[in-house]
Amino acid sequence: MDFSLSPKQKLMCQAVREFMVGECKPDLTLELAKKKRFPREIYKKAGQYGYLASYYPKELGGQGLPLLDHCFIMEEMIRYDNRIGMALSLGSVPAKVLLRFGTEEQKEKYLSKLPKGEAVASVAITEPNHGSDIRFLDTRAERKGEEYILNGNKTYITNADIAEFYTVFAQSDLDAGPYRGISGFIVERETKGVTPMDIGDKIGLKTTSSCSIEFKDVKIPKKNLLGKENHGFIYIMDAINEGRVEIANQAVGLARGVYDRAVLHARTREQFGHKIGKFQNIAHMIVEMSENIESAALLAYKAAWTFDKGKLDLATAHQAKVKCPLVAIDACLKSMQILAGLGLFEEQFLPGYLGDSLATWLLEGTGQIQRNTVAAQILGRL
Numbered sequence: 001m002d003f004s005l006s007p008k009q010k011l012m013c014q015a016v017r018e019f020m021v022g023e024c025k026p027d028l029t030l031e032l033a034k035k036k037r038f039p040r041e042i043y044k045k046a047g048q049y050g051y052l053a054s055y056y057p058k059e060l061g062g063q064g065l066p067l068l069d070h071c072f073i074m075e076e077m078i079r080y081d082n083r084i085g086m087a088l089s090l091g092s093v094p095a096k097v098l099l100r101f102g103t104e105e106q107k108e109k110y111l112s113k114l115p116k117g118e119a120v121a122s123v124a125i126t127e128p129n130h131g132s133d134i135r136f137l138d139t140r141a142e143r144k145g146e147e148y149i150l151n152g153n154k155t156y157i158t159n160a161d162i163a164e165f166y167t168v169f170a171q172s173d174l175d176a177g178p179y180r181g182i183s184g185f186i187v188e189r190e191t192k193g194v195t196p197m198d199i200g201d202k203i204g205l206k207t208t209s210s211c212s213i214e215f216k217d218v219k220i221p222k223k224n225l226l227g228k229e230n231h232g233f234i235y236i237m238d239a240i241n242e243g244r245v246e247i248a249n250q251a252v253g254l255a256r257g258v259y260d261r262a263v264l265h266a267r268t269r270e271q272f273g274h275k276i277g278k279f280q281n282i283a284h285m286i287v288e289m290s291e292n293i294e295s296a297a298l299l300a301y302k303a304a305w306t307f308d309k310g311k312l313d314l315a316t317a318h319q320a321k322v323k324c325p326l327v328a329i330d331a332c333l334k335s336m337q338i339l340a341g342l343g344l345f346e347e348q349f350l351p352g353y354l355g356d357s358l359a360t361w362l363l364e365g366t367g368q369i370q371r372n373t374v375a376a377q378i379l380g381r382l
Contacts, residue, residue: 003298005072009069009072012069012072012073013072013073013076015049016051016073016076016077017076017080019045019046019049019051020076020077020080020081020084020085021080023042023045023046023084024042024080024081024084026347026349029081029083029084029349030346030347032083032084032206032207033083033206033207033346033352034206036198036201036206036207036209037207038087038091038120038159038162038207038208038209039084039087039088039207040162042084042088043087043088043091043117043120044116044117044118045117046077046088046117047114047115047116047117047118048116048117050062050063050115051073051077051088052088052091052092052114052115052116052117053070053092053093053095053114053115054069054070054073054115055067055069055070056099056111056114056115060099060107060108060111060112060115061112061113061114061115061116062115063115066304066308067242067245067246067304067307067308068301068304068305068307068308070246071245071246071249071300071301071304072249074088074089074246074249074250074253075249075250075252075253075256076253077089077253078250078253078254078257078356079253079254079256079257079260080257081257081349082253082254082257082349082352082353082356083206083207083349083352083356084207085253086205086207086208086250086356086359087205087207087208089246089250090158090159090205090208091114091117091120091121091159092114092115092120092121093121093243093246095110095111095114095121095123095167096123096239096242096243097123097167097184097226097227097235097236097238097239098110098111098121098167098186098226099111100235100238100239101184101226101227101235102186102226102227103223105223106186106223106224106226110164110165110186113164119163119164119165120159120162120163120164121159121163121164121165121166121167122157122158122159122160122163122165122166122167123157123158123166123167123239124154124157124160124166124167124168124169124187124213125154125169125236126154126155126156126157127139127152127153127154127155128153128155131156132365132366132369134169134182134233134236135178135179135233136171136178136181136182137152137169137170137171137182138152138153138171139151139152139153139154139168139169139170139171139215140152140170140171140172140174141170141171141172141183141185141220142172143172143229146221146222147219147220147221147222148172148183148185148219148220148222148225149217149218149219149220150168150170150185150187150193150215150217150218150219150220151215151216151217151218152170152215153212153213153214153215154168154212154213154215155199155211155212155213156199156210156211156212157196157210157211157212157213158205158208158209158210158211159208159209159211160189160196160209160211160212160213161196161197161198161209161211162209163189164188164189165186165187165188165189166186166187166188166189166213167184167185167186167187167226168184168185168186168187168215169182169183169184169185169232169235169236170182170183170185170232172229172230172232173229173230176230179233180230180233181230182230182231182232182233182236183225183226183229183230183231183232184225184226184227184232184235184236185220185224185225185226186220186224186226187215187218187220187224191218191219191220192218192219193215193216193217193218193219194213194214194215194218195213195214195216196211196212196213197211197212197213197214198210198211199211199212202355202359203351203354203355203358204352204354204355204356204357204358204359205355205356205359206352206355240364240365241312241314241317242307242312243364244303244317244318244320244321244364244365244370245300245303245304245307245312245317245320245321247321247324247325247360247363247364248296248299248300248303248317248320248321248323248324248325248360249300249301249304249324250360251296251300251324251325251327251328251357251360252293252296252297252300252324252327252328254328254331254332254353254356254357254360255289255292255293255296255324255327255328255331255332255357256293257349257353258328258331258332258335258350258353258354259286259289259290259293259331259335261335261339261348261349261350262285262286262289262331262334262335262338262339263277263286265338265339265342266282266283266286266338276338282338285334285337285338286334286338288334289330289331289334289335292327292330292331293327293331295323295327296320296323296324296327296328297324299316299319299320299323299324300320300324302316302320303316303317303319303320314373314377315373315374315377315378318370318371318373318374318377319370319374321364321365321367321370322367322370322371322374324360325357325358325360325361325367326361326367328353328357328360329354329357329358329361331357332350332353332354332357333354335350335353336350336354
């Protein structure tokens with residue numbers, strides 16, 4: 001076992017950090033969050049440096065990096081600036097199904113712009129009545145000749161109002177049983193009958209929108225079918241399992257970010273004639289944060305490593321998805337205690353880190369759903 005980063009990985013993380021320091025000024029970040037605006041300019045620059053979708057193959061504009069290296073990039077971005085870092089890491093992730101199961105023509109048309117920061121993508125799975133339970137969907141895709149007619153509604157769709165295209169999942173066979181009869185499609189936002197709408201403010205992910213999408217008699221050409229008809233559920237789970245590994249590593253970045261702020265404050269803030277880091281309660285909170293973050297990071301890195309070896313350990317992936325957000329939330333609460341009243345202000349970033357940490361707990365399935373999966377892996381079918 002070798003737990004150290006390679007020289008190449010260290011240089012990569014250093015370069016990402018320098019990029020974030022140069023581009024993410026606090027006033028700009030606060031303005032973007034206040035206006036709920038996606039950081040398009042920084043997103044495009046990050047693409048030019050190869051920090052977006054770095055796991056994409058080189059022929060599609062990516063760097064062909066392992067998932068673990070991509071996770072290091074995300075962690076470093078989010079650690080320095082959660083609001084912009086989370087936006088950058090979420091801009092291209094939704095196209096994973098297309099990357100894995102799309103045709104060469106589909107990849108060339110839709111994916112080649114993502115690693116360069118020239119396009120944003122969304123994935124539309126969740127519906128008003130289907131969140132954790134997606135065995136059967138209310139959105140319908142009816143085959144008519146060489147087209148599919150799409151009708152239905154999606155909700156909580158990240159960046160749907162600015163994305164150039166969506167990967168949409170709908171029920172294409174009403175007679176199929178659970179887990180069957182779902183198909184995936186590529187749908188361009190400007191297609192007639194597609195109406196995205198921002199559904200309101202939220203406490204986290206301030207620089208990404210959360211939208212509902214109405215599909216009304218949307219005509220989808222057969223060539224925009226993703227993979228095989230009625231195989232969509234398999235594709236969803238394949239992408240979500242990888243996505244959960246990424247979210248775990250995002251949470252590690254969030255935890256490290258608030259930890260950095262807590263340590264800096266404990267070293268510089270004075271009370272009763274001493275730096276507050278000398279007080280045992282403060283010191284112990286920082287030590288506990290460090291212990292939790294390091295253990296969570298090892299779990300998240302292991303999950304990414306197993307994926308890169310072609311043998312994703314589902315139990316590890318789901319445990320990381322449960323553990324890392326909880327560690328991030330706890331680190332945020334401890335950091336806010338250490339900064340006291342100062343920690344409540346947006347200028348200190350801690351409220352934003354807390355909101356994003358809560359989001360990582362809910363994204364790609366709640367912690368309780370993850371634990372059901374882990375239990376099945378450990379106990380088998382009872």
